[in-house]
Amino acid sequence: MIKRTVLDASRELLRELGLTTVFGNPGTTEVPFLTDWPDDFHYILGLQESTVVAMADAYSQATRQAAIVNLHSAGGVGHGLGSLYTAYRNRTPLIVLAGQQSRSLLPHDPFLGAMDAPEFPKPYVKWSIEPATAEDVPAALSRAYHVATQAPSGPVFVSVPADDWTATTERPVISRPRIRGFAPDPEAVAELAAALEAAERPAIVVGGAVDQDGAVTETVALAERLNAGVWVAPMSFRCSFPENHPLFQGFLDPERGTISDKLAAHDLVVVLGAPAFTYHVDRGRGEAPLPPLFIVSDDEHLLARAYEGTGIRATPKLGVRALLDVVGQNSRPAPAPLQRPAKPSGDKLTGEFVFSTLTDLLPDNAIVVEEAPSHRGVMHDHLPITQTDTGFLTIASGTLGYGVPGTVGAALGAPDRKVIGVIGDGSSMYGIQALWTAARQDLPVTILIMDNSEYAAVRIFGDSIGSEKLPSTELGGIDFAALAASMGCQGVTITEPAGLVPGLTAALDDKRPTLVHIRVTSSEESPY
Template sequence: MPTVRDAVLDLLRNHGMTTLFGNPGSTEIPFLADLPPDFSYVLSLNEATATAMADGYAQASRRPALVNLHSAVGLGNGMGSLVNAAASHSPVVALVGQQARPLLATPAALANQHPTLLPLGTVKFAAEPTRAEDVPAILAQAIHLATQPPAGPVCVSVPMDDWDRECDPAHYRPTVSRGVVGGGVLGAQAVEDLCDLVAAARTPVLVVGHELDTTHGFDHVARLAEHLAAPVWLSGFSPRCGYPTGHRAFRGTLPMDARSVRSALNGHDLVIALGCPVFTYYPHDPAPALPEGTELVSVTADPHTAARAVAGDTYIGAPDAAVHTLLAQVPPSGRVLPERPVLPAPRKATVPGRLSTEEIFDVVARALPAETIVVNEAIRQLPQFWARVPVRRPGGFHMAGAIGLGFGLPGAIGVQLACPDRPVLAILGDGSLQYTVQALWTAAQRRIPLTVVVLNNNEYAILKDWGNRLGTGHIPGLDLPGIDITALARGYGISTTRAETTDQLRQALDHSLADAHPHLIEAALAPSPYRWNSDGATPSSTTATKSSLNSAERG
């Protein structure tokens, strides 16, 4: 008679989930022992990195990915990564080990007393089957829910003595083999209303989000921009890129605060938001969301995004289908699309042996093949990245959906495992690297051809920017001296280069992109332009930093 474990392995095969991520513990051994040869177990050194790897893999492969976590503590370690996965709508399936059933009513070690409550707030669904024979059905339900729009992580806790229990094939085989096909489309009246609204617009503007990062949506929305002669903004903090950013209609990412968003949208009579929140703000600004006389309409597959929009009417449906409909049913505008503003020359670093952000990204843009996937966790430098490094293909960009540091490095490993035929570049800050630096070990052990560029300015510069903006006094803990990044990487088995000039960076990138092994490049980034005194930032540097921050907000 097959066991529960046999049934679950068949279920995972049916969904193409044969690459598993984890850091094993005792409650997981009955499931992991003697894995069949068609399964691959990707070992991470802790659960946060394992979950982030599964997140990157799920997003890049566009399939659910399983991470195996160790009881309550392992789930707790992975929770921050699950927060990012939830914000990125990533179908991560967390399979959590649990103590044996006879011990759950006792003070046993490693018993998760609240297996369905602990992950709430980060997952769409959480369950622990009441009977061993229900494990395949509950896990199947979780997988289906993870993949249905809006996709997101799920969690199933399984007691360790369930795996060897017999499971009747007649009971589990229908569950294992079935599929669920979803993806809503707009109704006829909604289509008519949307098309009439767009056709009547004289000066429309598009705001595009991660839901259009699909094979068809990515390129077709560029056609729509030309069709309507509409400039395009990327939604702020978008975890994926739904638009070819080298296209002449692209204007950057929307700013962070309401006043700046309204300024960016000024002069347009209709904002068409496709597959994105309306809007992602930080910090709070009491300004109205839209300029006077501007209307907004949005299309999203996520009912929660629709309900939380700060302005306009929202249609719930697949945004890529809406793009196809608008192209087919709205006449061409006949207007001329304005040319993209000319990119300014890169700012030069004034500190010897250091590079400016613009210098670094100009070298990166010239070095990367068109099919490269960039995983970016250098949050402070995102505006310069979007201005200078084009994303040319669907699936070409990832970042932490909740802006929680620690996704970048392990997420890039997961992305590369899912897309072995595409180059993958991870761009990290020196601070963000330290959150999950041990992921370098996995990259080295599996010889993953990953290029990692660490922008090292020896500080949490973005927090200095915020301190300056808020007019605070001295903030402790914002400098990061004494970390030898290349030595750390070599300790994990990664080859390294330090680049202090554009020529050194160019040579290092060319070498790494041509190599079949992982490589880390430490790019010596110029530090932030202000320092603290007893009253806060110095006057001369305050002006420079505010200018830099405002530029970042403009995207």
């Protein structure tokens, strides 16, 4: 056998797996991994660990491939945990490769040492390890990749002591075959098909896993064959059905009573690639009734915790294809199409006006990255996402800090597509460092900062439950255009409705990374 270093063996494996783009913010414990950096590897530098995790998350989503992010021992992993939680909720196949102090120092609780390193990111990783010996590192990386990419996909964690990389090994590099999707039990499919045949007013609820599995085309075909209305699951992190389709019915809110009201017209609901359901608020209506449910998911934990319904385990594409094989064209009348609000007049620079204007200007095949919680409702009304091949990315976790770095990561992953970020002013400050990376990588991204000078989602929610004297929701005073310029991006400020079309048109046409600071009128509409 050929004797080589663990570093050389690991790089051989990473090449084979297509993991030659590494996101990171380096520290001393990562120096042995980074030394003699290969010319065929690409290192994406971010200025804070949470931002590089979010970049890697969106990059993975845009490429539909696993991604690797290199973090600094305990402190760096700690900084990245908020975005790692988002990656877990987003089902992102992320390999977190963390540095660790040298093995010879670990018994002495050294400076920068990570105690119980594999335990730190739990439970928000699918698998976590610090290899027992240096020679185990390549095998651990191989296993990490395959655990991350198996359905349901998600992040994994590998902690590597600094001196492991220079150790020698004669072990072969084994990458293992990738496990693909899995189909449902035929008897379960037959049961669902019979229920659909008997139903008079069926509906489909789609979640982010449908687009993540590339199953949107099949889902559209199923909805059309059934003449079934299609709803989007609460807090969905991708667009899994074209929002201009006549069968599209709208969005479910993360509250049991509202979901009950919206689904009351249906006598059967098939949930595809989503929990049934994700809740965020409790308005005191208790267990409001739901129609009979069938839940098709690749996640056994999601199916196990469902309070009601019949679970069918399958990856979304193979699950929907199995249904298409057994259900015929149904002649039941289709539900009435969704009626959208009229386009606002533009006398005020509201979120509604911004989104309706962006709809008119949005390039074909664009990717929209969103993190503007207080504007989510009006965005749904006025910015229909019609590009369903990774046309929309957001957070399933509710943890802020994804939007700006997510825009950067998506642009790195899809260089042939225009990427537009729509970010709240408060949200943006959790990951604003990513502007520096956008400039360094010369990415033609357009980032819209929706500045209503407050944490509006918090204030509106407080108002809705009768809170008084809620502290620390007021913001303002940030010059985002100047901040962008200081990091090497173009900065534009729009304060009047008349400046929106020319300002957005110029920004979207600009090949440089551009931030558009829009001072919007505060909204009183709850995002939920």
